[in-house]
Amino acid sequence: MTELRIEGLTKSYGGGAAAPPVLDGLDLTVPAGALAAVLGPSGCGKTTMLRIIAGFLRADAGTVTVGGRVLTGPGVYLPPEHRQIGIVPQEGALFPHLSVARNVAFGLTALDRTTRRRRTDEMLELVGLPGYGDRMPHELSGGQQQRIALARALAPSPQLVLLDEPFNALDSTLRTGVRADVRAALQATGATAVLVTHDQQEALSTADVVAVVRDGRVAQCDTPQELYRRPANPWVAAFVGDAVLLPATVEYGTASTALGSVSLATPTAVRRTGTVLLRPEQLHLSETAAARGTVTNVCFYGHDTMVTVAVDGLDTPIDVRVAGPLSVHPGEDTGIRITGEAILHS
Incomplete structure (x- = not known):
């Protein structure tokens, strides 16, 4: 060896x-x-x-x-x-x-x-x-x-x-x-x-x-x-997988984004703005979520479905990965919530 x-x-x-x-x-x-x-x-x-x-x-x-x-x-x-x-x-x-x-x-x-x-x-x-x-x-x-x-x-x-x-x-x-x-x-x-x-x-x-x-x-x-x-x-x-990058205001262990607040994997000691990283599987479609958007595209891959959503307050649409098939169509209104922790970049 x-x-x-x-x-x-x-x-x-x-x-x-x-x-x-x-x-x-x-x-x-x-x-x-x-x-x-x-x-x-x-x-x-x-x-x-x-x-x-x-x-x-x-x-x-x-x-x-x-x-x-x-x-x-x-x-x-x-x-x-x-x-x-x-x-x-x-x-x-x-x-x-x-x-x-x-x-x-x-x-x-x-x-x-x-x-x-x-x-x-x-x-x-x-x-x-x-x-x-x-x-x-x-x-x-x-x-x-x-x-x-x-x-x-x-x-x-x-x-x-x-x-x-x-x-x-x-x-x-x-x-x-x-x-x-x-x-x-x-x-x-x-x-x-x-x-x-x-x-x-x-x-x-x-x-x-x-x-x-x-x-x-x-x-x-x-x-x-x-x-x-x-x-x-x-x-x-x-490059390694699909990424969701969101502008955020960061204070200690929490980042405030257009999709709501999310915990940071590594807290920061100062209050500042930056960009946080999430993966599409950390986002979930939810009718009760405060963050709202419009479905613009749906791609079914068999084992999962990638749903693209245009969200109020964001310049570019975001991707949401959902397990298996999903009955959702372009043009529909939906809510989005975050699970897990985000990585702070820049």
Whole structure:
């Protein structure tokens, strides 16, 4: 089990000294044995970071260490084949002319034939595909191909496993099951792993820690629960889930908003104005609530319904998440009440 530590990672692409950096002093620590999801919008630098860790790109500055061993740093560049890193790319990328067993055993050339075969069988068992060794990649489903790709990455017992948006090509139903299988396999080996994704749900449901990257830096790194409950700023709050941001007058442990008063998770000692964060599931439609508004839109998702309401005193409509179906229509008047605590920002 090995810790990944990234410090001051910087990288620009062309354009000379004036080119804006893709990575701008990025810092990130992944504890030994943890699965970290790196989450961010397109162009934020997450794939560039992954390629530098793997050794496919050279950084302009900064260091990358795994288990205390420097892979990239001032005057140090270890080639990819010497980094002991397993990689699971998008869509599996199996060798189409090799059987499943030969794909898994691809990185085990230093072992004798008997040991190599035993290790291959162990990996197929680990990813839930025992007996598939003689099949060819084209005979497998997309989810099976991804599990074989993971088995191939884990077979040489790497110090670190990198997963580059490996579930993108799978349909939503299959994706959930394969994610669970991959997480279980990583936990069984105790491997330290980094999952790059742009899918918030995938990051929150799969990882031990989530690093949100913005403009080449980590905006916040925390457990999924803390990241959702206590985002570092309004941008992180809006990117990781749906956010309701309300202007407020704050005094000690209470914030007064257009929807009424709400307790603060962290009280403040001074009276001031600011912005408080709530999640849509903290708002409830209620005929007896003092705060009133007009329903402008209703989106039904099966497991819940998102109701958009224009509220008197607010410049923009707010979203209310209600469990299951709901008999409400645009144009109707409704009341809104708040439950739980709010996070104060700015």
